[in-house]
Amino acid sequence: MDRNTFAALYIAGDLSRSEFDSIRAFSDVESILRTRPDFISPAKHQKLVSRYQEAVQQLDNNCQFITLLDDDYPPLLRAITSAPPVLFFKGDISLLNNLPAISVVGSRKADAYGRNTARSFSRRLAEAGLLIVSGLAMGIDSEAHRGAIEAGGKTIAVMGCGVDRAYPASNLKLYQEIAEKGCLLSEFPSGTGPARHHFPRRNRIIAGLSRAVLVIQATIDSGSLITARFAAEYGRDVYAIPGDIIRRNAAGPNWLLKNGAKVVTEIDDVLEEFPEVISSSKALDDDLDSVALKILADGPLDFSQLLVLSGLSREELFVELTNLQLVGKVRESSGIWQKC
The missing domain is CATH 1.10.150 (DNA polymerase; domain 1)
Incomplete structure (x- = not known):
């Protein structure tokens, strides 16, 4: 046949x-x-x-697709019993076999901290050479894709509709960027619209394409935990970033951590599991040019003091400090920031 x-x-x-x-x-x-x-x-x-x-x-x-009959069907996905027989795509399908992949997933209703963390982590992971896989949803997914693109890295969006549809519509620009610089992927043929039951189903593909899944902010009943469950069933690693115990968006990652997921608080917690990519400290330190880091060289300061001295906006400073935390350059205790 x-x-x-x-x-x-x-x-x-x-x-x-x-x-x-x-x-x-x-x-x-x-x-x-x-x-x-x-x-x-x-x-x-x-x-x-x-x-x-x-x-x-x-x-x-003109429908582009790959099947289980093809030699270049992704081997990690082929290994799962529920692998889709056909995958439709738009973009660079070779990414599926050329780069080690990690899935970054989380809440659609992530707060500013969660969105910034997803973007920063994904940017650093992409810079180190990992392929970022996510689902093009609002919130954590979108920021994961954006971080990879900002780094000049590669990203794959696994969709709950046909690859000819930008969903959600507010992500049209991001959809176009991924089609150009990464790959849009779906088990649903072109013309298929989004449906509620499609999204839990596509989560198995997100897990199946990757060696590990990183969860950043998710409620206890989130689809991200479905992705994590699939990953565990497939023998893939599950990582989670811990969160505030009183926030609903932290309940999912915290539950995963109580049940065996690896704690991730800095970028090397992930990269040490991918020995084929260079460590973040070697890859990124030489290019680190941070206003906040230079200011903190003179001693510890609180956020308000850093805001005045740096000349950055609140969001710019927040993102910069988050990035520095991710690579282990600064730490915060009781509202005071200092160099490590």
């Missing part, structure tokens, strides 16, 4: 991987459409028959 037929059957019938493993034994599609195989339900077979020709036409309309 050729890859186009394989993909058309997938689009038409939305078959599972186990059903596809069985269907590959058939030499021609006509026999499948003519007589229902025992392993396909009557409802699915009827759907397959009615939609097959439409699916063939859809694939002919």
Whole structure:
């Protein structure tokens, strides 16, 4: 069976991987459409028959895809039992096999600290040579992608709709940047709109593509914890950044930490698990040019004092201090900042 037929059957019938493993034994599609195989339900077979020709036409309309039949299907994703038989993409699909990947996920309703942390971490990880995988949602996902792009690194967005749709619409510019500088990926064919049940389903792909998942801010019932659960089931590492015990957005990471996730408080906590990339201290220290760090060389100060002396806005200073914390250059205690 050729890859186009394989993909058309997938689009038409939305078959599972186990059903596809069985269907590959058939030499021609006509026999499948003519007589229902025992392993396909009557409802699915009827759907397959009615939609097959439409699916063939859809694939002919310049649809880029990769299948389990292809040698360059991502090996980490192929290893999971629920690997999607077909992946549709827009952008540079070779990224899936050329860079070590980490997924960075978290709340859509992240606060300023969470958003800045996601962006800073992802920027540093991308600078060190990691591929950043996330889901293009608002909040943590969006900032993870932005951080990677700012670093001149690479990022993959796994979508809960077709790759021809910018969702959410407010992320149109980010969607376009990822298509140009990274890769948009989905198991749903072009023309498929977003649906609530698509997003938990796509989370297994986010986990399956990566060697590890980093969770930054999430409620206890967040989809990010679904991604972390998938990662653990697949034998991948789970990392979490601890948070304030009274905040709902910290409940998810804190629960993960109580149940065996690795504590991450600085960038090298992640990079030490990726020995093939250079450490952040070697990669980043030479390029570190920080107003706040120069000021703190003269002694500890609180945030208000740093704000006056640096000439930065509150948000600029917050981001700079967060970056310095991530690479172990400064620390904060009781509101006082100082060099390490």
